[in-house]
Amino acid sequence: MAQEHLDPLTAQDARLLAREDACVHMLIGSVATFEGPAPEIGALREHIRQRLRVVPRYRQRPAFPPAGLGMPRWVDDPNFNLDYHVRHAALPAPGDGAKLQRMVARLFSQSLDRTKPLWELYVVEGLRADDGGRDRWALISKTHLALVDGADGIDLLTVMFDLDAESGAPARGRVPAHDAWQPRPLPTTAQLAAAALEDRAREAAELPRQTLTALSDPARLATGVLQTAGSLLSSVRPAAAAPLDEPIGPHRRFVTIPARLSEFRVIKDALDATVNDVVLATVAGGLRHWLHQRGARTAGVELYAAVPVSIRVGTEHEGFASQLTQVVAPLPVDLGDAAARVRLIRDAMRGVKRSAGALDADLIAGMDNFAPPTILAQASRLGAPPDSYSLAITNIPGPQSARFVLGRRLETIAPVGFLDEGRPLTVSVMSYAGSVHFGLLADYDALPDITEIAVGIEASLEELLQQVGAVEPDNVASRSRSPKRPVRA
Structure with a gap:
């Protein structure tokens, strides 16, 4: 999808900007670690500069018409400075995983400057392996949700990665030979007002035609209703007041x-x-472990998660396509048996998948391109009714072959979601090259004991492996103390 100067924001993008306040930051991103020493910052900036043509929105910022006349518009930033957006940082010694996670938390506590393109990238040096081994470096990506717009939006991280260490072939598209970008002039206040009035007149003229088109195509109308509903399970059992229903700072x-x-x-x-x-x-x-550590009872507690799934849309004549939508899944914290929790969730999800024509999660990102950041953005835009779930959980299948930046191999990548109002915890999960990384983002004051949730997730996974005979009981404790598991903040 072309991303042009003076494009109006979609209604959803405008809502994302309007909902943001001092406590709700509409930000997503990731923290990635790489082998070897960090590249020279100038070389990395040039690497990014060559690929910005693929994502022109990353050199644009929102411009707002006067008096709220209409939608904001994307405009070229005449003062665009890549040095501002690609920043250099270092961890204090010893640069362990806990310090890196605290840096991520601090960066995602700060909103982006709306007078500039809505993204930042941090090259972090001084990261050592947890066993005190070789130096590594990290890349922290921070992007406003409005920047990756719709199903065709592409995240900068997607085009930064290469398929191998030598050729520099990007994971998506071709490296532009030359970047001759020149910003277009900023519109005046009068021009923004006139463009907004033209948009309103055009929308009024097209409304009758759009209504007739929808009524003549029941399948497309049903798909629209499904998108508007947002949640396929929200009407089954609304979430009662729960420990995760708290205001955020x-x-x-x-x-x-x-x-x-x-x-x-x-x-x-x-x-x-x-x-x-x-x-x-x-x-x-x-969550069950966390509640018990707080001294809370889990009997009778009902928690639900908003979960994105891919559904099949279209007709046999026009061809089928996949589309993300949101469902609400139970989180049976009242069950003490880990396998029983899997079975209950399995049975609940099977019902909704059959009714919606959902695809397996592996097919959401079953392509060779490095698309997980884009999928995280799209999943974060989906909305279930606020009173139907306790937290959002996004599972993003990524590529299982290695990716590189300037010849450095990507070792791990963990996603960073966003916190919505009244939801002090979000869990994002990403797989890559045989590994899985959970990223837990929480409100600082509401969940000072977030580490207990992480401990409980690890323990739950170990219990399941033991129950299915994948590990011997005597090996569970030693696996939990494995030096491969980083110290948590």
Whole structure:
């Protein structure tokens, strides 16, 4: 999709900007770690500069018409400075995983400057392996949700990665030979007002035709109703007042949890479930542990998660396509048996998948391109009714072959979601090259004990592996103390 100067924001993008305040930051991103020493910052900026043509929105900022006349518009930033957006940072020694996670939390506690393009990228040096081994470096991506717009939006991170260490072939598209970008002049206040009035006149003229088109195509109308509803399970059981129904402040905590994709596949095969079912069950186990650590009872507690799934839309004549939508899944924190939690979630999700024509999670991102950041943005835009869920859980299948930046291999990547009003916790999960990383973002004051959720997720995964016979009981404790698992903030 072309991203042109003076494009109006979509209604959804404008709502995302309008909903943002001192406490709600409409930000998503990731924290990635790489092998070897960090590249020279100038070389990385040039690498990014060459690929900005693929994502022109990253050199544009929103411009607002006077008196709220109409939609804001994307305009070229005449003062665009790549040095401002691609920043250099270093961790204090010893640069461990806990310090990196605290840096992520601090960065995602700060809103983006709306007078500039709505993204920042941090090159972080001084990161050491948790066993005190070789130096590594990290890349923290921070992007406003409005910047990756719609199903055709592309995140900058998607085009930054290469398929191999030598050729520099990007994961999506071709490296432009030359970047001759020149910003177009900023519109005046009068021009913005006139453009808004033209948009309103055009919308009024097109409304009758759009109505007739919808009424003459019942299948398309049904798809629109499904999109508007947002949640396929929200009417089953509304979420009662729960421990995760709290106001949020401006500050954040962030924790990552590593695991192996093979572990989830062993469990899902043994229990006739999906990887996503196992992910949801391990999060439920983590929340159960957290509640018990707080001295709370879990009997009778009902928690639900807003979960994106891919559904099949279209007709046999026109061809089918996949589209993300939101469902609400139970998180049975009242069940003490980990396998029973998987089975309950499996049965609940099977029903909604059959009714909606949902695809397996592996097909959401079953392509060779590095699309997980884009999928996270699209999933974060979906909305279930606020009183139908306790937290959002997004499971993003990524590529299983290695990716590179300037010849440095990507080792791990953990997603960072966003907190909505009254939702002090969000869980984002991403798989890559045989690994799985959970990213837990929480409100600083509401969840000072977020580490207990991480401990519970790890324990729940270990219990499931033991129940399906993947590990011996005597090996569970030693696996939990494995040096491969980073110290958490």
